[in-house]
Amino acid sequence: MIYNEEFETLPREVLESLQLKRLQQVSQRVYHTVGFYRKAFDKAGVNPDDIKSLSDIRKLPFTTKQDLRDNYPFGLFAVPMSSIVRLHASSGTTGRAIVVGYTKRDIDTWSELMARCFVAAGLTKNDIIHNAYGYGLFTGGLGAHYGAEKLGASVIPMSGGNTKRQIMILQDFGPTAICCTPSYALNLAEQGVAMGVEMQSLKLRVGIFGAEPWTEKMRDEIENKLNLTALNIYGLSEVMGPGVAMECMEGRCGMHIFEDHFIVEVIHPETGELLPYGEEGELVFTTITKEAFPLIRFRTRDISRLIAEPCRCGRSHIRMDRVTGRSDDMLIIRGVNVFPSQIEAVLIGVTGLEPHYQLIVDRAGTMDTLEVQVEVSEQIFANADEVRSLQNLEKHLIKDLKDYLGVAAKVKLIEPKTLQRFEGKASRIIDKRKI
Numbered sequence: 001m002i003y004n005e006e007f008e009t010l011p012r013e014v015l016e017s018l019q020l021k022r023l024q025q026v027s028q029r030v031y032h033t034v035g036f037y038r039k040a041f042d043k044a045g046v047n048p049d050d051i052k053s054l055s056d057i058r059k060l061p062f063t064t065k066q067d068l069r070d071n072y073p074f075g076l077f078a079v080p081m082s083s084i085v086r087l088h089a090s091s092g093t094t095g096r097a098i099v100v101g102y103t104k105r106d107i108d109t110w111s112e113l114m115a116r117c118f119v120a121a122g123l124t125k126n127d128i129i130h131n132a133y134g135y136g137l138f139t140g141g142l143g144a145h146y147g148a149e150k151l152g153a154s155v156i157p158m159s160g161g162n163t164k165r166q167i168m169i170l171q172d173f174g175p176t177a178i179c180c181t182p183s184y185a186l187n188l189a190e191q192g193v194a195m196g197v198e199m200q201s202l203k204l205r206v207g208i209f210g211a212e213p214w215t216e217k218m219r220d221e222i223e224n225k226l227n228l229t230a231l232n233i234y235g236l237s238e239v240m241g242p243g244v245a246m247e248c249m250e251g252r253c254g255m256h257i258f259e260d261h262f263i264v265e266v267i268h269p270e271t272g273e274l275l276p277y278g279e280e281g282e283l284v285f286t287t288i289t290k291e292a293f294p295l296i297r298f299r300t301r302d303i304s305r306l307i308a309e310p311c312r313c314g315r316s317h318i319r320m321d322r323v324t325g326r327s328d329d330m331l332i333i334r335g336v337n338v339f340p341s342q343i344e345a346v347l348i349g350v351t352g353l354e355p356h357y358q359l360i361v362d363r364a365g366t367m368d369t370l371e372v373q374v375e376v377s378e379q380i381f382a383n384a385d386e387v388r389s390l391q392n393l394e395k396h397l398i399k400d401l402k403d404y405l406g407v408a409a410k411v412k413l414i415e416p417k418t419l420q421r422f423e424g425k426a427s428r429i430i431d432k433r434k435i
């Protein structure tokens with residue numbers, strides 16, 4: 001099923017001419033209404049009239065997170081405050097938060113795109129959606145909520161936290177779909193079992209998981225533990241919130257980007273050079289319909305690649321692969337670039353480990369150190385010749401990490417269920433070097 005058949009299946013040429021028209025409009029609008037963009041365009045020597053074809057987008061300057069911070073809180077709004085009906089902010093672990101605004105029409109668009117996501121996940125107005133994304137300044141909760149209502153489904157506005165209560169509601173209300181971060185889905189599964197609940201017998205059919213990077217192994221794990229189909233949803237506050245891209249039931253590999261509202265590019269994170277379809281690089285988005293907070297060529301720092309092959313579902317919108325990391329969460333350990341997702345990839349391939357881990361980066365003298373703390377499974381832990389098998393596991397891991405990352409790491413195997421669990425996004429890196 002497709003929510004907006006007309007726009008989601010537009011033939012490529014028609015889609016591209018619509019994108020061009022909308023790009024021309026938004027370029028004109030930001031140039032004439034937002035001081036920051038006028039200055040940036042002038043500095044780059046480009047005028048909105050220069051946008052004659054889609055590839056002319058490359059003449060426009062990039063916008064960065066720093067530009068957004070510099071214009072905190074409302075400096076990049078393209079409409080007066082009287083037209084803004086909603087504000088959200090991204091928490092931002094470093095520096096100032098980023099504030100985003102929406103007009104009434106922006107909220108309508110966002111709701112439609114989220115409704116498209118739910119329909120891509122096979123949901124209809126007959127479904128009950130348990131929404132455990134946080135409500136508040138974070139875009140996850142309200143974004144998914146409005147989309148569920150737009151579809152006409154019954155939404156349970158759970159928000160994050162209060163896990164025992166969530167499990168009770170999952171049993172009593174019998175929702176058929178759940179929205180939360182993938183790490184929270186695992187957390188729910190685990191706590192449910194601890195409470196003696198048969199989590200596989202719930203009515204849940206589908207889960208819409210995003211807001212943080214996850215892996216195929218985690219998908220399998222969640223699907224097994226909760227007995228549902230787990231789908232990936234992508235979005236970011238700056239561009240809109242959840243619902244910028246969504247996997248469909250057919251593909252389950254790559255998320256369709258709603259290209260009638262966003263233009264996507266993939267660039268080399270260091271040189272800024274445009275990369276061809278299929279190559280991994282940094283995602284850059286231009287919003288072409290947003291009124292309150294239009295963004296021109298926003299550098300997301302998210303690393304992914306575009307999949308241009310047509311999808312069986314009939315949607316003509318291009319897909320993006322899983323986000324494999326960020327060009328700015330890269331750890332440099334003794335001169336070696338390491339992405340946490342690479343470490344996760346090593347851990348998930350090993351039997352006897354649980355998908356709960358933490359990375360501790362520190363410095364001993366002038367040497368960076370990396371310690372990988374990871375939980376082992378109950379079976380391994382309860383095993384009779386436990387010490388031996390734990391030692392073997394540890395050795396095996398140290399070798400794998402060294403082979404794969406090219407950097408030596410200390411491994412600490414941890415008792416099951418001892419590492420911190422997360423209700424929103426997991427934050428798995430403790431970088432003591434910066435403190």
Ligand code: DLL
Pocket residue numbers: 090091133139140209210211212213214232233234235236237238241242243300302322323326
């Ligand atoms: O996380 C919006 C969202 C809410 C998306 C609910 C999906 C579901 P921010 O807090 O601004 O917005 O964080 C955006 O989260 O740049 C990515 O690095 C990461 N991210 C979001 N979705 C995914 C995903 C929301 N499916 C940042 N896979 C983005 C990997 C994701 N990373």
